[in-house]
Amino acid sequence: MTELSIVPAGAGAGKTHHIQETLTQWVRDGKVRPEKILAVTFTEAAAGELRQRIRGALIADSNLAAALAVERAYVSTIHGLGRRLLIEHAFASGSSPQQRLIAEDEQDLLIRRSIEENPALSELSRNLAALGYQGSFSSDETAEDSFRKKLLGVIALLRTLGPRGSDPAMANFVETSIRTGYGAPIGKPETLAAALKKAVDSLLQAFPRSLADEAVSAAAKTAFRENFRALKQAQQLLASSGKDWRLWQKLRGLRLSMRGSPTPDGYDDLATAVMLAADNLVSHPGPLEDAVSHARALVEGAQSAMTDYETRKRELGVIDFSDMVTNAAQILDEKPAVLGAIMEEVDCVIVDEFQDTNPIQFTFLWALARKAKRALIVGDTKQAIMGFQGADPRLTVALTQQFETSPLDRNWRSDPRIMDFVNALGPCLFGEDYTALAAQNASGHDTALEVIELASKRGARSGGKPQHFIADRLLS
Incomplete structure (x- = not known):
């Protein structure tokens, strides 16, 4: 039975310190041999820092032999771990230990x-x-x-x-x-197209020329010119039973009479009819x-x-970066003997930043964690940043809902005034899933929070871009 500890840890809560202290205590108590630690992070820098912290804590305990043994432990990134397992168990899985990484x-x-x-x-x-x-x-x-x-x-x-x-x-x-x-979907394609065609034909029959020449402002001229072009394109397209959903979308937002740029009598009603007909796009079967x-x-x-x-x-005879995890996960799933052999070499499994796993990474790490004598999983779904690589924090949420958790509840990084603000905002954003963090630092003398109100007009100096305003303020 795995001794499982799932630890949600907000920003600045000391998760790396918690991992270090937990591992060191396990070694002190004789529950874990340092060379049989399996710890996984998501960057080389984090893996190196974790290894150094564990080694440093053991040296502080005057346990030099254990500190040296950490060098033989599985402390690496998830891809590094997958690569190591593929090499060490290549023959058992029927693959070559010398597959080249492309x-x-x-x-x-x-x-x-x-x-x-x-x-x-x-x-x-x-x-x-x-x-x-x-x-x-x-x-x-x-x-x-x-x-x-x-x-x-x-x-x-x-x-x-x-x-x-x-x-x-x-x-x-x-x-x-x-x-x-x-x-x-609502309606038939041909009926919806006919309704739009009728509305467009009626508008162009009444106003066969663009209103751009009569508009006062540059913005109005541009809008009426683009609207007229879209209407003419739609008229031709609909007459030939063609379809262009981008064009339909444009017709949903025609410019109407505005202060300073009035339209001729009757134009707004006909344009509104076009927009109402084009609004059927949201439920159009096409x-x-x-x-x-x-x-x-x-x-x-x-x-x-x-x-x-x-x-x-x-x-x-090659593998790519993703294969390091995918192939390793496949071996663990299809070769129980390989998984058993790995578990004989491991006393504990530690996973950091678990919220950034994608489905296959989750499968790989969970296969190891659930079979280990003891496992420590640390993460925070509010800090999930790897969605662009397929990471799915819902996997971590499902895990925390199924098993008991032990959240870290102190913050060692931020000013108490900042934490007061964060703790007040947290429940509004995350509801009951938010764990308040008690600030451990003393309040500073500088301003803790500052609101930067961006200029409403584009200035020549800033270019009107928010990042320029913020940079100017920070450098002032």
Whole structure:
């Protein structure tokens, strides 16, 4: 039975100190041998600091032998741990201990080749404009570049799910999620299009020229010019039964009469009729079906490219950065003997920043933690910052809901006045999940909190950007 301790630790609560003290006490009590510590962090710097702290605490105890033994412990990043396990248990898992780790540019080349040689994706890429992909004049990015970036993002996200990312049912799951979020469509496409066409035709028949020439302000001139262009495009498109949801969206926000820029009699009523007809876009069946079709093509295409990519890696005898965790997690799941052998070499499992795990990382670490004699898991969902890499703090939330927790309740970093503010705001943001932190420092003499009110007009000196205002204030 695992002696499990889950410790939510807010910013400045002393989580690293808590890990150090807990490990040191376990060593003192003879519960843990220092060479059999397995500790995981998410950066090399954090891993090095943790190792140094443990070693320093043992030296302070005059336990030099234990301090030296820490060097043989598993204290590393999650990817470093995965790589070590793949090498140490390569033969048991039927793989080579000398698999080469490919560089990012090699990985990118292999994935891009898998994409380019995929028939389904090639077909999809022939109609990028209809799917909303556009080029950018400012960055020289083409529609193809935008599509490839989106596809690479889908592949990266699916890979964080481990084996589930390749499940054929994933496309069905994505479709269900889209339909649930969209809600039930209302009306028939042809009826909604006819209503919009009638409203647009009526407006252009009454006002066949742009109101830009009659507008007073520059903003009004620009708005009326863009509105007229969108109306003419929509008239032509609707006459040929075409569809452009971006254009429909533009028609939902036409400019009406405003102080200083009045419109001719009757214009506002006709423009309002166009906007009301265009507002049906939010429940139009067409965008939903296009979104579902696009999402399914992306997921299925990404899965196909992933399969080809994995084949290419096997043929070359290489692994990439993500494989360090994915393959290690697969070994632990499929080879109970390997997991058992690892647990014989480990007295405890420590995981820091647990809130930043993605699904496959969670699976890997939890497989180890739940089998260890004792485990210490530290994290804080309010500090989750790795969502862009597929991290899902809901995994940690589910863990804290299932098991008893021991939150740290003191803050060793901030001024008490700041903590008073944070503790008052915390329950408003996080409800009962917020743990108040008692400040341990004395109040300083400088201003603890300051409100910076940004200028409402763009100044020549600041460029009107918030970061410039803040920088000016900090440097003044």
